[in-house]
Amino acid sequence: TPLLKIRGLSASYGAVRALRGVDLDVADNEFFALLGPSGCGKSTLLRSLAGFEDPSDGTVTLGGADLLALPAHKRPVNMMFQSYALFPHLSVEKNIGYGPSRAGLAKSEVAARVAEVIRTVGLEGLGGRRPSQLSGGQRQRVALARAIVNQPRLLLLDEPLSALDRNVRAQMQLELKRLQHEVGIAFVVVTHDQEEALSMADRVAVMNDGEVLQVASPEELYRNP
Ligand code: ADP
Numbered sequence: 001t002p003l004l005k006i007r008g009l010s011a012s013y014g015a016v017r018a019l020r021g022v023d024l025d026v027a028d029n030e031f032f033a034l035l036g037p038s039g040c041g042k043s044t045l046l047r048s049l050a051g052f053e054d055p056s057d058g059t060v061t062l063g064g065a066d067l068l069a070l071p072a073h074k075r076p077v078n079m080m081f082q083s084y085a086l087f088p089h090l091s092v093e094k095n096i097g098y099g100p101s102r103a104g105l106a107k108s109e110v111a112a113r114v115a116e117v118i119r120t121v122g123l124e125g126l127g128g129r130r131p132s133q134l135s136g137g138q139r140q141r142v143a144l145a146r147a148i149v150n151q152p153r154l155l156l157l158d159e160p161l162s163a164l165d166r167n168v169r170a171q172m173q174l175e176l177k178r179l180q181h182e183v184g185i186a187f188v189v190v191t192h193d194q195e196e197a198l199s200m201a202d203r204v205a206v207m208n209d210g211e212v213l214q215v216a217s218p219e220e221l222y223r224n225p
């Protein structure tokens with residue numbers, strides 16, 4: 001059975017129907033991409049899963065449990081934003097440990113978890129730096145570390161590479177794919193870049209105007225675009 005099961009999901013902003021009955025399955029540990037032009041509903045879908053948007057219709061289960069019944073902060077789902085939203089005045093370690101500290105974890109437990117995710121994302125030796133002392137790719141790894149430190153089952157990434165220079169982006173596509181494998185949780189990544197979706201994802205959902213037109217592997221899409 002799939003980790004994430006979306007059925008008939010619909011959402012509107014006033015008269016704008018942003019999602020029109022979306023059905024999707026995402027497997028555990030899968031790198032899943034949502035591909036489509038600006039305005040097709042990708043962000044609305046992500047925000048509905050994260051709990052920042054209230055869909056008008058449909059069901060979503062995560063690991064068999066009703067996701068939509070849970071408030072955002074109780075969902076085992078995290079979102080990584082375009083801008084990364086790192087605290088500029090805090091070190092890498094403090095940026096990553098901020099959430100667990102606020103959640104009331106003991107200092108020793110926070111330190112252990114921070115050290116572990118720093119290893120996972122390959123930021124060893126950089127824990128004392130501030131975001132301004134890091135490269136774009138390193139900042140992205142901090143954002144990723146912060147998004148996985150509380151051990152979600154699903155990570156949502158909204159245009160994760162769009163803040164990076166064009167020449168770093170191709171390299172980071174492979175890097176993100178490798179990190180997803182390392183982290184071992186399902187990723188749902190939003191992008192409007194077909195090349196990016198095809199180079200990273202295990203499967204791609206092609207969206208247009210609030211609907212999913214097709215779900216296919218990159219191989220299938222190359223053969224049958
Ligand atoms: P995408 O992420 O694919 O660019 P969105 O989910 O942001 O698409 O938008 C889907 C549709 O909903 C678009 O027509 C967009 O203009 C509209 N929309 C998104 N957010 C809002 C909002 N807060 N208020 C009104 N309309 C919105």
Ligand code: ADP
Pocket residue numbers: 038039043
């Ligand atoms: P994206 O397409 O990457 O989601 P946008 O620039 O379209 O980014 O949207 C940025 C913000 O504006 C989002 O929070 C979205 O909900 C909101 N938004 C998007 N479209 C509209 C709209 N037509 N009316 C009001 N708010 C909108």
